[in-house]
Amino acid sequence: MIPAAGMGTRLGEPVPKAFVEVGGVTLLERSVTAALASGVVDDVVVAVPEELIDRARQVAPAARVVVGGSERSDSVRAALAVTDADLVLVHDAARPLTPPGLFAAVVDALIAGAEAVVPGLPVADTLKRVDDADLVADTVDRSVLRAVQTPQGFTARLLRRAHESAQDATDDAGLVEALGVPVHVIAGDAMAFKVTTPFDLRLARLLA
Template identity: 55%
Template structure:
């Protein structure tokens, strides 16, 4: 982003991306606990974002806790898992960068795990033609895009399965990839256009427009 601060703390309409992401998280049905993982030097701002989000949540619910993350993404997810109460069985892993993910996506993921899936990800159909290339940039395959999905978050898991996946390795671009390596099935449910990942300044502009049009 080139913003000089961690992405989760980049402002969007007057509040950090983390604050917007917490709105969706706090909407989860039967919510028991929320754990925010932040860099050590940003724990204070993360706690303030959590306090404000909890105060604004009309139906109450738990105030999110903040723990210090690790060097890599997987290390941070593992730190969040370690902070969960023993009674928590269904775990959602969400990116602050997908700060506008609407409550209905959270609800779909939770419902699918509770219905028996051990791992669930929201996704949207891929509209572009995708080429697989080799190290020299030469095309080696053109996957059928009808079978492709662009995966979003939150991703939902049975806790035992996610913990087992992280015990083997935490190196992957998403937690569903870790579960796939175990040979466990991963279910895709319908995602949403609002669940875009804010990665660049252009994405931030898009999110600003989407937030204005959806409010």
């Protein structure tokens, strides 16, 4: 499932983020290509803004296309509704340089028995908790923290249950955590960074 229906407001480009190009190829097409190149994905569903359905079919002819929703989780739910797969990966279109091997590593962990798997990276910066006045309250122990990426992998049954529970979370694993089901973390990859800001887009264009 590739949620690609975000507007990309923080990026400030004239087209929705998934349709921005890096090296002449849209983020959406790059994400679909990486998923299929992994060799572990046999069906791709992308969720896009309604007005871009035709464009999505052009740039990602290998994928099935559905209309996304106003929140990311609505877009994931729309994609989930059209699959009968047993194992599902959810991957942000906004992570266009994700190595195909990361998809395979997530699937390996699912096949080994995990019900929920996320890639995560150690946090490099020192982290401070701040108060409303921007005064430092304390320093957080970063050794126990991970910056979590996609693709995130789940048994489809668990992911459906998590989305039906309608809790709020910034990623799919967050919904699974709310059910009390263990989420396994595997090694992430720096190349799976998310394009959110103009700086990220410059970085992607330099690295592509």
